[in-house]
Amino acid sequence: MKTELEHLLRSAIAQALPNCSVSEIPLERPRQADHGDFATSIALQLAKANGLNPRQLAQSIKDSLPPSEIVESCDIAGPGFLNFKLRSAARFAVVSQVLDAPEQFGRHLAGSKGSIQVEFVSSNPTGPLHVGHGRGAAFGASLSNLLALAGWKVQREYYVNDAGRQMDILTVSTWLRYLEQHQILLEFPPNGYQGDYVGVMAQALSRKHGEAFVRTASDVLTGTPGLPLTSAALDDKAREAQTEAHMDALIHSAKQLLGAGWGIIHSEVLEDQISDCRADLEEFGVVFDCWFSEQSLYDSGRVAQVIARLQERGHLYLKDGAVWFKSSAFGDEKDRVVQRENGIYTYFASDIAYHDEKFSRGLDRILNVWGADHHGYIPRVKAALIALGHDANRLVVPLVQFVSLFRNGEKVQMSTRKGQFVTLRALREETGRDAARFFYVLRKSDQALDFDLSLATSESNDNPVYYVQYAHARVHSVLTRWGGDVQDLAKSDLGLLGTESEILLAQQIARFPEVVDQAALDLAPHSIAFYLKELAASFHSWYNSAPFIVSEQPELTRARLALAYSSAAVLRQGLSLLGVSAPNQM
RNA sequence: CUGCCCAUAGCUCAGCUGGAUAGAGCAACGGCCUUCUAAGCCGUAGGUCGCAGGUUCGACUCCUGCUGGGCAGGCCA
Structure with missing residues (x-):
């Protein structure tokens, strides 16, 4: 729908401004209903670049629009916005699209965006995972799922610090x-x-x-x-x-x-x-393709080789008996030791080898999900990559901030030093996997998270996990009550739909692919969680506005259930990205 | 001292790589269950987007400075 509008606009602009090349056409869904289904500020932007009157340009773009099945009307508003209103059939076309292939909705062809590695958790195997690792795990796993849906070939990796x-x-x-x-x-x-x-x-x-x-x-x-x-x-x-x-x-x-x-x-x-860590993560719904051993980098001689390469390129020097890497020449604030006075390599040395190894795998992009306290470490790793002749821009490091637990409004005291930390396992046992996974991604990753245990465990309408899951369960409850064959719903007459809440819900459903694309671009799985809350809200609102099953109108019933069922399918799809179940009954 | 992140409703937070009248959930107040699950819905109220400048048709969004909070600056990992 959105891409079709984009094509229309592109062709109109080509006609209205023949000498102008347009890279991207912003199309947004306006907050206000009277601004239509889609709006674009393209005329404002192009007018500026070409020294034209925005409203006049908007008019000529509008006049050049090719005829379309999906557009009901196009209006010029404000300083030069183009507001599009869609035909009813176009608004509800998304329902049959979802019903035809629920698993494919929002999905791009696997690998079409390229290959990407997501390395996350990577905690020292020296003790159980705690709630901080849990956030990295939930974020990394959700992000990986999201990227896979958006068309990336994803490799999930855990770096095991088994040396040292x-x-x-x-x-x-x-x-x-x-x-x-x-x-x-x-x-x-x-x-x-x-x-x-x-x-x-x-x-x-x-x-x-x-x-x-x-x-x-x-x-x-x-x-x-x-x-x-x-x-x-x-x-x-x-x-x-x-x-x-x-x-x-x-x-x-x-x-x-x-x-x-x-x-x-x-x-x-x-x-x-x-094995304890692996089991813990699996129970959390987090699975890795590769557990990469730090020790293996020493065993294979890779660490020594990569240091030798830096040496050959003239980026190392001796000082105070230690071997230093001249990272300050590549953007770091000072030089770093790679081999100590006693001959032992630093952690940084094996990390250079590790990243060099990653870059040799031919991946298009590499993500390191790190705790925010490691942010000072990024420049030196990038410096090493540049020094080795790699394109360091392929490496992106999303940072995950700290987690504080709250129970009954009071902060739960934790101290790694005394071994008094709450384990991920204990958290899962208290809140359950679904609530834990959902709460972890309810906040932007670079923002400190206050995890409210009381809320996560409450079976109340305050709990956003239940709110979203409940919407899904309600659909299945109604379908059960209806008792017909779900397969038939795809053949429903969607022309019977059209109330305000039905339009709103269909718009929410249609938004899913856009949300997925944007969230993948931003590396922001929290957007999925927020979207799901909004989708559930639109569903609940509609649910309360009128009964779906109208016994004297089987066709209308079928059309409504088609919309309901497609809502459930998208809820399920979204929840699965976050590793949260979509129960049919609650 | 230096670098990075953050500051939006009473509270917890969104805000789509500059767009139209800044949104949601809690909390407050008022309504909706003899009808598909009330773990739900509808309505009211709530704002100088930390402060001061700058960039332009237009700034919560970009730039500079300031204030206030978090984190980091090892031959630890």
């Missing part, structure tokens, strides 16, 4: 709990992982390996500086430094004492965390 110190700390933490369970008592380091899941993994180690990993306390502590005493005359900074040094020494000691056993514990702990 954090994994070592988790491994040591598990081992220390294991030793505890075997009566080897050591003070548990405050910077170790405190959660209960660590003890659970330790028990699993005992079941599988018995006492194979038991060592004496004095052996374990050999070579460590010990933990700083709380009463010691050290300032906070020095105490923290010693705590970290103690952890590093513990890791070193554990590797020495355990030999091959270290690798066994490390890999079992990792496997445990990844």
